[in-house]
Amino acid sequence: MMDHLTEKFIKSEVVFNGSLLTxxxxxxxxxxxxxxxxxxxxxxGAVAVVPVRSDGKVLLVRQYRYPVGRLTLEIPAGKLDQGxxxxxxxxxxxxxxxxxxxxxxxxxxxxxxxxxxxxxxxxLYVAEELVLKERHPDEDEFIDVEVFSPDEIRTxxxxxxxxxxxxLLGLLLAGL
Amino acid sequence: MMDHLTEKFIKSEVVFNGSLLTxxxxxxxxxxxxxxxxxxxxxxGAVAVVPVRSDGKVLLVRQYRYPVGRLTLEIPAGKLDQGxxxxxxxxxxxxxxxxxxxxxxxxxxxxxxxxxxxxxxxxLYVAEELVLKERHPDEDEFIDVEVFSPDEIRTxxxxxxxxxxxxLLGLLLAGL
Numbered sequence: 001m002m003d004h005l006t007e008k009f010i011k012s013e014v015v016f017n018g019s020l021l022t023x024x025x026x027x028x029x030x031x032x033x034x035x036x037x038x039x040x041x042x043x044x045g046a047v048a049v050v051p052v053r054s055d056g057k058v059l060l061v062r063q064y065r066y067p068v069g070r071l072t073l074e075i076p077a078g079k080l081d082q083g084x085x086x087x088x089x090x091x092x093x094x095x096x097x098x099x100x101x102x103x104x105x106x107x108x109x110x111x112x113x114x115x116x117x118x119x120x121x122x123x124l125y126v127a128e129e130l131v132l133k134e135r136h137p138d139e140d141e142f143i144d145v146e147v148f149s150p151d152e153i154r155t156x157x158x159x160x161x162x163x164x165x166x167x168l169l170g171l172l173l174a175g176l
Numbered sequence: 177m178m179d180h181l182t183e184k185f186i187k188s189e190v191v192f193n194g195s196l197l198t199x200x201x202x203x204x205x206x207x208x209x210x211x212x213x214x215x216x217x218x219x220x221g222a223v224a225v226v227p228v229r230s231d232g233k234v235l236l237v238r239q240y241r242y243p244v245g246r247l248t249l250e251i252p253a254g255k256l257d258q259g260x261x262x263x264x265x266x267x268x269x270x271x272x273x274x275x276x277x278x279x280x281x282x283x284x285x286x287x288x289x290x291x292x293x294x295x296x297x298x299x300l301y302v303a304e305e306l307v308l309k310e311r312h313p314d315e316d317e318f319i320d321v322e323v324f325s326p327d328e329i330r331t332x333x334x335x336x337x338x339x340x341x342x343x344l345l346g347l348l349l350a351g352l
Contacts (some may be wrong), residue, residue, distance in 0.1 A: 005240045005319075005320065006238060006247070007240050016192040016199050018215040019213060020214075020215040020293060021216075021293060025194060026242070028190055030316055031240075031318050034316065038243070039194045039195065039196040040244040041197070041243075060320045063181060065292065066183050066214040066216065067214070067292070067293055068288055068291045068292055068295050070302075071181060071210075072288070073299060074291075086299060111339050111341040111344060112244055112340050112341060113289050113341050114219075114296060114341070115250075116241065117197060118243055118290070140208070142206065142207045143181075149196055163285070163286065163287050164288050165298075168349075169341055169345055172345070172349075173344075173348075
């Protein structure tokens with residue numbers, strides 16, 4: 001099925017094995033029988049959570065994103081640990097980054113961030129019935145937690161202050 | 177400003193220089209003065225276009241995405257050539273992938289796909305007043321063009337048939 005589009009695996013080579021990224025260069029056979037090279041970043045998968053307080057306000061985290069050289073405002077997110085269920089990861093990352101525990105977690109979707117060069121899949125959730133516990137961010141993780149009304153969120157979507165794809169998608173799919 | 181969050185550049189090393197990906201391992205100074213390593217994929221930037229025909233139907237492209245090992249349905253998209261303006265790239269990629277020329281291009285937003293490990297920025301547009309010309313996809317690019325009604329698009333957003341982040345964002349921001 002769809003053989004006129006599908007590429008066949010020939011061989012694989014790890015070209016960079018870092019502490020964050022694993023990069024592969026694979027050889028494939030194109031639908032026309034020709035060989036081609038595919039470079040890709042292996043990713044364990046991630047979660048991102050839209051935390052909505054009982055007063056309707058939304059928590060976002062401000063952090064420095066070195067790859068883009070700037071501070072961003074994003075929904076709390078993080079990578080799956082080995083064998084970790086997305087729901088467990090969502091609760092863990094939310095509490096680590098914001099100090100809030102989620103009484104209720106609602107699944108929104110799972111999205112591919114950039115399928116042209118990575119298999120990263122982000123599971124998106126809304127977290128509700130939030131209870132403030134103690135914040136315990138990862139060591140060497142520097143994050144500010146900020147609180148926004150739905151009106152402020154809408155303004156920041158329109159004026160471009162929010163520009164992280166998973167954050168925009170999470171907020172839009174959550175109906176904000 | 178925001179010195180308690182910002183990381184300072186110390187040094188940079190290219191660890192993989194492929195035909196598609198350039199991967200760097202940089203050393204930075206954290207806000208607490210400690211050194212840390214940042215691995216990232218350099219990206220030239222990209223565009224993605226929601227093509228809406230005068231009958232209201234939307235064009236999507238079906239293609240095999242090797243990094244995720246499956247076929248996806250996405251809005252037409254592609255990387256910026258060196259020095260290319262996003263608008264020009266949007267028109268070029270739309271015509272290459274679908275055969276349609278855009279009479280009108282409307283900017284939606286520009287989003288970071290996954291700022292944790294790449295600087296990829298995707299400029300999102302809606303293309304209207306489409307005129308069918310000749311398709312001329314890149315050699316060795318295997319793509320089917322398919323046409324969907326707004327109702328079908330909504331169903332595919334809800335049932336997860338669409339799972340590419342830029343595609344979902346483009347469609348939602350375009351009001352579909």
